[in-house]
Amino acid sequence: MKIAIAADHGGFPIKDELTQLLRSMGHDVQDLGAHQLEPTDDYPDYARYIGQAIQNEHADRGILLCGSGVGASVAANKMKGVRAGLCHDGYSAHQGVEHDDINVLCLGARIIGTALATELVKAFVTAKFTGEKRHARRLEKVQAIEAAS
Ligand code: RB5
Numbered sequence: 001m002k003i004a005i006a007a008d009h010g011g012f013p014i015k016d017e018l019t020q021l022l023r024s025m026g027h028d029v030q031d032l033g034a035h036q037l038e039p040t041d042d043y044p045d046y047a048r049y050i051g052q053a054i055q056n057e058h059a060d061r062g063i064l065l066c067g068s069g070v071g072a073s074v075a076a077n078k079m080k081g082v083r084a085g086l087c088h089d090g091y092s093a094h095q096g097v098e099h100d101d102i103n104v105l106c107l108g109a110r111i112i113g114t115a116l117a118t119e120l121v122k123a124f125v126t127a128k129f130t131g132e133k134r135h136a137r138r139l140e141k142v143q144a145i146e147a148a149s
Contacts, residue, residue: 001027001028001060001061001125002027002028002030002058002059002060002061003022003027003028003029003030003059003060003061003062003063003125004029004030004032004049004050004053004054004058004059004061004062004063005018005019005022005029005030005031005032005050005062005063005064005065006031006032006033006034006046006047006049006050006062006063006064006065007033007034007046007064007065007066007109008034008038008041008042008043008045008046008065008066008067008072009034009037009038009039009040009041009067010043010065010066010067010068010108010109010110011043011046011064011065011066011067011069011072011107011108011109012034012037012038012065012109013109014065014107014109014113014114014117015031015034015065017114017117017118018063018065018114018117018118018121019031021118021121021122022063022121022125025122025125027125030053030058030059032046032049032050032053033046033049034046043066043071043072043075044071044075046064046065046066046072047064047071047072047075047076047078047079047084048075048079050062050063050064050076050082050104051076051078051079051081051082051104052079054079054081054082054103054104055079055080055081055082060103061103061104061105061124061125062076062082062084062103062104062105063104063105063107063121063124064076064084064104064105064106064107065106065107065108065109066106066108066109067108067109067110067111068108068110068111069086069088069106069107069108069111070086070106070108072084072086072106072107072108073085073086073104073106076104076106080146081103081146082103082104083100083101083102083103083104083142084102084103084104084105084106085100085102085104085105085106086106086107086108087102087105087106087107087120087124088107088108088111088112088116088120089120090119090120090123093105093119093120093121093123093124093127094123094124094126094127095127096124096127097124097127097128097129098127098128098129098130098135099129099130099135099138100135100138100139100142101129101135101139102124105120105121105124107120107121
């Protein structure tokens with residue numbers, strides 16, 4: 001799977017470990033920065049990079065990291081075609097894909113450690129949208145909201 005990952009200064013401390021994890025799982029990972037700790041950088045810039053990677057199909061899924069994961073998810077969900085979920089528990093990390101077809105996982109590196117982040121990333125990337133009728137119907141309604149905005 002093609003996966004893009006990006007982090008502001010709040011998410012930077014766990015980005016490299018997650019990148020290595022994904023590569024060890026055989027994924028094609030694009031690291032969209034920050035490539036070094038930039039203490040004054042802004043999470044919306046990285047949300048844009050991840051969103052653009054999804055929109056132009058350079059990535060199937062994205063991992064977006066900030067301090068809490070909140071700003072990252074707010075910003076990413078402004079981009080058409082992005083369905084970002086802030087998931088700090090294992091159930092949400094896979095159910096968000098299976099039912100809601102999220103394509104971006106947001107994590108807050110100030111909230112969770114690398115061990116939990118690793119489990120969440122594994123759950124997210126191995127999950128598949130079920131395509132069941134009720135989930136497809138709800139997804140279409142979400143897409144209709146986006147189209148009307
Ligand atoms: C950056 O200091 C921090 O505000 C940001 O990483 C994120 O937590 C915002 O939601």
